[in-house]
Amino acid sequence: MTALTLQALDTPAAIVDIDRMQRNIAVMQARMDAHGVRFRPHIKTSKCLEVIRAQLRAGAQGVTVSTLKEAELCFEAGIEDILYAVGIAPAKLARAIALKRRGCALKLVVDNVAAADAIVTACRSENERLEVWIEVDTDGHRSGLAPDGETLLEVGRALHDAGIPVGGVMAHAGSSYEVNTEAALRALAEQERQGCVLAARRLREAGIECPGVSVGSTPTALAAERLDGVTEVRAGVYVFFDLVMHNVGVCTLGDLALSVLTTVIGHQPEKGWVIVDAGWMALSRDRGTAKQPCDFLYGLPCDLDGTPIEGHLLISANQEHGILAAAGNSVRGEEDALAARFPLGAKLRVFPNHACATGAQFSEYHALDAQGGLTPWHRFRGW
């Protein structure tokens, strides 16, 4: 059997650089160990057991998931400690209870009294005790309760008084994706920490046990100076990093572990365009860098060895066509150089804006080892 190589692989394909991934995992885990907190990786980025196992081997304790499907598949793979970090819809409680009954230490999340009541009702009816965490909003970007508001205590009491254990409070400072200085990231991490610690303290003062204090986003996890009062941190995209994280300032281009392998299928010489077979179906429609200081359009091309091709970008994408061109104005009279640099059939890789979205376009990764060998790694999908 000939070993699969990048040159021989069908395109488009999603490539995971194993060394870079392992380094990203080690750096994050070392930082969490130094803080003395548990680390619970968010698997929504990879949705891949090989990646999750590497995170657990490095010291992660339990996982965070974004869908019950991820929870079910992780549990079937032997992972028991699972936080489902999206507020649960009442109709999904039957699946959650079924998973718990199989032995899963599943933790649900709520941010409103109606959802807490629905959990209480379902647990009573099924004679079960689901563990519930309360979501706290520390930066106003999405869901969660104000750490200093009354609803937090109402939700806590609704659960506690019905005998449902409140496992903790959790926050996700998603707005950290929108800043790009160390000072701003530090401030946001501290705001996330303070809000979450405050929420836990208020619940405890109200007589509600609340052992866990969980914070996290990749930028705040890496930027936090202190994590007093925090018991665990969650982060997802750090495992691969991407151009958005590069713009945020928490990784270098040399840390990007996910790329899309593509092949040149044509040229538009007058326009300075190289047409490749990675369109948005492969790269995703995510334009996360559009609002950042450096807009990478549909991605940054690199050579097969991972070296960025300076001054060029994927400037546009149709479903199965990508257009590579010089960033900014193309240089007139260099059409021949372009065709020589990127001839028909040439292969290159593209670093994506957002690893979570680009990975989701594929059924599998091809994991690239230091010897250039490739191994297929399956990805979950669906809900």
Add this chain to the structure above:
Amino acid sequence: MTALTLQALDTPAAIVDIDRMQRNIAVMQARMDAHGVRFRPHIKTSKCLEVIRAQLRAGAQGVTVSTLKEAELCFEAGIEDILYAVGIAPAKLARAIALKRRGCALKLVVDNVAAADAIVTACRSENERLEVWIEVDTDGHRSGLAPDGETLLEVGRALHDAGIPVGGVMAHAGSSYEVNTEAALRALAEQERQGCVLAARRLREAGIECPGVSVGSTPTALAAERLDGVTEVRAGVYVFFDLVMHNVGVCTLGDLALSVLTTVIGHQPEKGWVIVDAGWMALSRDRGTAKQPCDFLYGLPCDLDGTPIEGHLLISANQEHGILAAAGNSVRGEEDALAARFPLGAKLRVFPNHACATGAQFSEYHALDAQGGLTPWHRFRGW
């Protein structure tokens, strides 16, 4: 067995309204029949055999595909006449030849001499004769050769002189997505027709047989006033339509056949936000309406019966969270009304920006019949 209904279905889910889809198929086919041209639907939108079979039953002849995987799966389902409408990478020729040898009337597309030469070399080496169509560019938006340029004839000769049949010329006026008046669409359709007919005439005058003249995009297919000289039309998104097509002006909201079913999982009353369980993993990151006169952000919510919820939009999306709010400024003091209108657990549907991108986020559709029954329809994916 209880029949599956929208109320009972797990969310998020991709819903296809069968009646609307059948009407869209019938309208397009009737228009093509009136023009006296063959219709070859582009299956990249649905990637679903049930949809493709409905198109063929209505009178479509052959299919257009965007990947060899689609070609292989269609052929295995009994469809033999297949146009692979993306310029082929030389490394994919072995798969194309294998498909032809199984009996598939596969048509490849090229737009450059190097690709034509690669086909000639592969065909010689394998003693095969692949049918090749030449891609023509009539609106400068992507790949394809100038209909009045020399390269067109060079590519034609490279194939013809080596005994490779040139099946025809094909163009895709993708820039039709960027206009929104009937006059502009008509002009673009005529430009597409003229360019393609000119290219075919020049090839024929050079002694190269070129029986086929294939044009198409959903907007130009529906807007074309005359199709003299055209032998077939291709279109894809018309089968479901979407908000982009609504903005282009070629369908009404009542024609939109694809929507995403979602459940309310929380609220941020102070902000006037309703949190739902359809984020970008379900809706896709496609923001196709962003550059159009009416920006629908992440989609237009509707009730379970498909009635748009006036004045509201999905204003933002995280991976598994969508935020529904009043379009424009939210109305202060109406927070309670919002929670009453969209209580926890309530289900609604969301019309997407771009049906091709949203469909691709799902492994299956749930096809909704006139009686409210649902049937799962599998979707292809990958390359």
